[in-house]
Amino acid sequence: MSEFVSGLEKVGTALAAVAIVLGILLIVFFLAARTKGKAQGFLAGLVFLGPAVLLLLYGLVVPAVRTTAGSFQNAEGTKFVGLANYGWIFTAPGNSTFLINTVLWIVVAPVLSTALGLTLALLLDRMRRESISKSLIFMPMAISFVGAGIIWGLVYEYRDPSQPQVGLLSQIAMWLGVSDPPNWLLWQPFNNFFLMVIMIWIQTGFAMVVLSAAIKAISADVVEAAELDGATGWRLFSRVTIPMIRGTLIVVLTTIIIAVLKVFDIVRTMTNGNFGTQVVANEMYAQAFVQFDVGRGSALAVVLFLAVVPLIIYNVVQLRKERSVR
């Protein structure tokens, strides 16, 4: 009970902090509004834009520069070591595991999520009642990776085959006649795919919702014209539907790739990168906050950054094209 009270107190304190910050803003507004003419325009620009610019400078710009600089330094950040940390990432013997795994992740998980999402969007478009299915398939998107890890931990739970099974997957395997199901999360290299299933479970709903909106937006005239010309089924799909939603498909795919590149929570809570499941984002956390090797951690962060940039640029270019068409 006392924990409950002190918990409410903490939330109260947090709300009070919000009130104080908003109060200060109001006072600044009130004072700044008393100025007149040109001075007010200048002051308004400063007051309105200042906080965001400062926070972005301190939160993103300076840190990005410092991390880049740190990636050329040794573990303690005291000595310049040139490209040694990058050399370590790409040549050290054990590191091929997380590099290969990350490539596997960004190839498999986004493609499967998008393909499944597209299938579902197409099927749903033909159904009259779609909302319940849609909500339930979309639901994992609201669940944290940690929560998803626990949910799927239950599916992958291993018990000796002589015992009653607790994990759903093992039980299904046994029902299907496998007498000795493996310990899924230790079964290399397939354990990587079992972790990817969690990501696919989360991202399919996202792909479905976005693609479903795009399919619904295809003009009925286009579909009717195509049907009059005799296009049905597969031809309608491949010649009309897919080209019409191409831009959205690319955005969905790249968005999931970006999410996958940064996947950290799933690997950390399921295997902590052991048993051959390490990925770049979790290795970055391990180097920076467990080994306290600032140089290597920074270099890994820069690698992530360099991998994300072309995707986002491509995305933005696509979006601009899309916009100019309409």
Place this chain on the structure above:
Amino acid sequence: MSVEAHEVIPIPMPREESIPEAARRKLSSPWASGLVVLITILWTIPTFGLLVTSLRPAAEATSSGWWTFFTDPQVTFSNYSEVLTGGNTIPGGITPYFFNSFAIAIPAAIFPVVIACMAAYALAWIPFKFSTAIFFTIFALQVIPLQMSLLPLLQMFNKGWSLGPIPIFPDLNKPGSAQSLFQGTYVPLWVAHTMFALPLAVFLLHNFIAQLPRELMEAARVDGASHFLIFRKLVLPLAIPAIASFAIFQFLWVWNDLLVALTFAGGTPDVAPITAYLANIKGSYGAQLHLITAGAFIAIVVPLIVFFSLQRFFVRGLLAGSVKG
């Protein structure tokens, strides 16, 4: 730059009917419906298994599968009471972390929205040099992944920053101790989440606020209203839909975050959120399935309530916010 969020992400407004009703009926085969139902069940079973396990007594939950519940139904709430308050197995309960998550996520959703609204108004309606350049720079900052900021920000909070002899962020350690003033408070978490949310928030809200009718703004200016008055009385109320979409998206994002939490809050019950607690008990008490499932359900029930009650806002925020770093 006068585009709406849904134009930027190519999600045009859905039409009422995508295929004429007759064609739709012809196309809707029982196979399609059956497949969708099958996938829906497949997608829901894992979460359902979590819920069932969390309601079974300890001995049953740890020694038999949750599906045996249907042949041998036994329900208990003792797992929940043990996880909430702590018990023999797990000494500390989830309750403080649960409240920490609210105390972190509510301000971390409000601060970026307010600050981004102000910036968006300035960029859209206060004419000054470089406003377009500043807007595009802020937009471009989305490419910086969280991971690049974590270490330097942690240093900033702990030791301050200086460029040679020039301090650019003060060392906030209490005199005579190695402890930062922020130690054991939510402040670093609020600030970090606000910083990381800003590029997206400014971008989305700018798209919305720049669309407000020009005549309205000009009329208010002619009547002598200050920028501050216009912002409070006109812009904020009109931008409520965009504000709500982003705030809900950001609330769920912060609630579900683990990386920022682990970096800036550690794992203590003073400030750490529920995700940190879950990751912790998953690691230390992984075999106590009845307890970690109950903990996980407590943690996901809040986002699920938000999700199901505010799904439309969430979808809008998500469609636009999917590129968030």
